[in-house]
Amino acid sequence: MYELTMLQAALADGTADRPVVCEVFARRLSNERRYGVVAGIPRVLEAVKNFRFTEEQLETLTFLDPATLDYLRNYRFSGQIDGYREGELFFPNSPLLTVRGSFGECVLLETVILSIMNSDSAVASAASRMVVAADGRPIIEMGSRRTHEQAAVTAARAAYLAGFESTSNLEAAARYGIPASGTAAHSWTLAHVNDDGSANEKAAFKSQIEAHGVKTTLLVDTFDITQGVNNAIEVAGVELGGVRIDSGNLGAITRRVRKQLDDLGAHNTKIVVSSDLDEFAIAGLRGDPVDVYGVGTSVVTGSGAPTASMVYKIVEVDGHPVAKRSEAKKSVGGAKRALRSYRSSGVAIEEIIFPFDSEEPDTGHLSSKMLTVPLIRDGEIVDKQPSLDESREYLAHSIKTLPWEGLALTRDEPAVHTRYVGFE
Template identity: 60%
Template sequence: MNPSSAPAEHAGSTALLTDMYELTMLRAALAGGAAHRRCAFEVFARRLPDGRRYGIVGGTGRLLDALAHFRFGDAELEPLRGVLDTRTLEWLEGFRFSGDIDGYQEGELYFPGSPILSVRGTFAECVVLETLVLSILNHDSAIASAAARMAHAAGPRTLIEMGSRRTHEQAAVAAARAAYVGGFDATSNLEAVRRHGIPGAGTSAHAFTLLHTTGDGPDESAAFRAQVAALGTGTTLLVDTYDITEGVRRAVAVAGTGLGAVRIDSGDLGEMARQVRTQLDGLGATGTKIVVSGDLDEYGIAALRAEPVDAYGVGTSLVTGAGAPTAGMVYKLVEVDGVPVAKRSTDKPSRGGAKRAVRAVRPTGTIVEEVVYRAGAGFSDPDGLDAAGALAGPGLHAEQLLRPLVRGGAPAPGRGGIDGARTLVAERLTGLPWEGLRLTHGLPAVTTRFLP
């Protein structure tokens, strides 16, 4: 199917997906005269989730779509009449973001302090975007980051996202998208199939087997016959509703040795996979694949590396970010009329001034460090050439990380889709220093150097 034919994600306005204080600040800034000062806001994460070695930027594409629908029509203005004055309501009525946005590409690695997104324009037009920007980037980056860890753990084996039931019904669609970006191969979520063109997957649950129960008792074979008749022998039969050995025997008896796959959803998955593989091979079903599911996370996936598993179905741990359900990114005002600004706080480092970042890469492709530096006037230096001289070591290539996303309120050319983002994740993981791919807790895989 062609995802471009699908209904837009944000058929309505996204403008009220916003914290009230963005608009009360707008009101006060309009009244006080500061609303039109030129500002730069930056999105960054002060730290990675506990022990994580890298983060993956997710949601950039969704954000750009949502931004195009950030409009205050009558339906959005009406509930604000009690909160805002006429001047503010009129300003909102005509609102179009007209500034510039640069950002790390979707699928890019990030580390503590990476300036993931740079939003520049008047205070008024930048401040109102804060909540929407953070909601999308924090959610999608959390899922994409978890997915990348799982994808690395799974190696070449297939990963199926099936966590829709464990998260908010719309978050589920975004989670399927972010999982695909992170390296998953398919999703159970039909709306994600429609909206984003992600390959779909899924055949049956225990309910289907249990349905084939009569007064005479359960009839697993009848369930398998019905499924194979409807979906073909290439289907995946769920074999652990009753006795798993009997289930496998019946599955092959019904579907023949050309059965596509069996799924195991309970028990010690490694032990079960070995037994089932031996049984399938003994029955001649040597091409029948084994899909495992049930409370898998990246550690569970990795623990099954030596077992005869062909595909993993992952639900809860993926959609809840594998222990880190939000990426903890913040959106901070860093520059006003060219003057760097920062909150004075002891426990939260905050660096003023609009910034750019390059990554220093060896000729072998291995990342050495990230270098963050103050952007020049007009946010120049698109190729990171100014900073290249500051790299620690000869022979290093400096790759500019902030790419133009929006110019004068309009989408910048060259925007990649989710397949491009997915490819980027896979590429970037090969560039990490090898410690960075360990699942164990540790420090960020790449250090970030902040030039004064």
Template identity: 75%
Template sequence: MYELTMLKSALADGTAFRQCTFEVFARRLQNERRYGVVAGTPRVLEAVTDFVFTEEQLASLTFLDERTLDYLRGYRFSGQIDGYREGELYFPNSPILTVRGTFAECVILETLILSIMNADSAVASAAARMVTAADGRPILEMGSRRTHEAAAVTATRAAYLAGFVGTSNLEAVYRYGIPGSGTAAHAWTLLHINEDGTPNEEAAFRSQIETLGVDTVLLVDTYDITKGVQTAIGVAGTELGGVRIDSGDLGVMTRKVRQELDALGAYNTRIVVSSDLDEYAIAGLRGEPVDSFGVGTSVVTGSGAPTAAMVYKLVEVEGHPVAKRSRGKNTVGGGKRALRTHRATGTAVEEVVYPFNAEPPTFNNLNVTELTIPLMRDGEIVEGLPTLEESREYLAKQLVTLPWEGLALSKDEPVLSTRFVGFDAQ
């Protein structure tokens, strides 16, 4: 609402068409993490392109005057967006997006842009840590039931960006082409009872094998895990694809189940574990015979940081830098670009932020990567932006460039610092 009341006031006092620059950045990394992952950029660009007001919506805006309603009726963003590509790493004060246009056209995008960037980056930032913790073993996203029904779909996308290999969410499969995965829940085993109501796990397993094939994953912990594994191999034979364990002490259980599978000759049957895993639980299972992980709640809720705390701030008006002076919330005025320096080995050294219209600073003996790329020109999405797959590969490569302590899970300072070059003291 304040976006539209500001628009109304700005149309009235003549400031609506001042050329402005807004910036998306984060003052800090959540939970004292060491890096953040930019996600949601393509969704932002599409949402900005589609951001229009219907007559029905306009009719509900009874606090606006005719001039403002007219403006909104014809609204289409026609400005410029530059910023970090999706899958890029970010740190406190990284200028993640720079949005330029009139005050009127930029100010009403705040909530749209931030809600997408904050939600998607929160998930990707958590998911990347889980992928690191899994140390090469695949992770499936299966958290749809633990977040808003629409957020579930985009959370899956962000987790895949960060290196998850698949998802249980079929809408994400349909919409984004992410590999799907899923076999059975406990309900499947519980459904199979004898006529007297007693459990019949064997019938459940037999039916699942018949329909989904011997390569399926059987959920073995509905009753007794040891018996469950025995029954599973009894029914499926030693070529069973996998067993899933969703409860108990996963370290102890996976060792026991691996021994049991091996003793039964099912050397190739994989062990899938789920049950409230987060990056720490995954790391704790690093030495155990786990073949893949299923992660739900913790990834869709950002593992303790469900939002990325990005803000959208006015930093420049008609070429003049502007900045607020609120205690603890100081900002640096002026439009910005950023680059990252790397040693010859590839290791990242620091992020350098410089004025949007300045020449980039130069560095001796360091390689330079420009982080700010054009994303939208005159309201049109720039062609040839990276696909989800490309951004996924890009992120994987960027993580390798961090100094080794950057991938540790414990709390610490951001692993790269951000230096401002070429700004006046403000």
């Protein structure tokens, strides 16, 4: 609402036409993590390009005057957006998006841009730590039921960006081309009762294999895990694709089940584990015979940081840098760009933030990469935006440029420091 009340006042006093620059950044990394992952950029660009008010919506805005309603009726963002690409690492104060246009057109975009970037980046930032912790073993995203029904779809996308292997969410699979994955729940086994009400796990396993082949994954922990594994191999044979375990002390259980499978000759049957896993639990299982992780709640809720703490602030008006001066929230005014410098080994050294219109500063280091790239020009999305798979690969590569301590799961300072160059 305040976007619209500000617009009305701005149209009345002429502020609406003033050229301004707004910036998206995060003052800190959630939970003292070492790095964050930028996500949601393609969704932001589409949302900005298509930001419109329908007549039906305008009719609900009864608190606005006719001039403001007319402005909204014809609204179309015609400005410029530059920023970090999707899959880029970020740190405190990284100038993630720089939005240039009139006050009127920029003021309306705060909520939509932040909603998308905060939710997608929160999931991707948490997911990336899980991928690091899994150390090459695949992770399936299965958290749809633990977040809003639409957020589930974009959470699956953000997790895939971060390196998850697949998702249980079919809408995400269809919309974003993410591999889908899913086999059976406990309800499947429990639904196979005999006429007297007694359980019949083997009947459930047999039907699943008949429907989906022996490469399926059978859920073996509905009743007794040892018996479940025996039943699974008895019904499927040693070519069974996998067994899933969704409860208990997963370290001890997977070691026992691996031995049991091997003793039965099912050397290629994989062990899939789930059950409230987060990056710490995943790391804790690194020495155990886990082949695949299934992660739900923790990834879609950002593992303790459900929002990425990004803000959208005006930083320049009519070419003048502006910043609020309230306590404890110091900001540097002025439009900004950023580059990151690297050692010859490819390890990132620091991120240098400089005035948007200045030339790139000399970092004094061997190599550097411009982080700020054009995203929208005159309201249109710049050609050749990277695909989701390209951004996924880009992030996988970027993770390798972090200093070693950047991969630690413990709380500490950001892995890469930001430095302002060229500001007063």
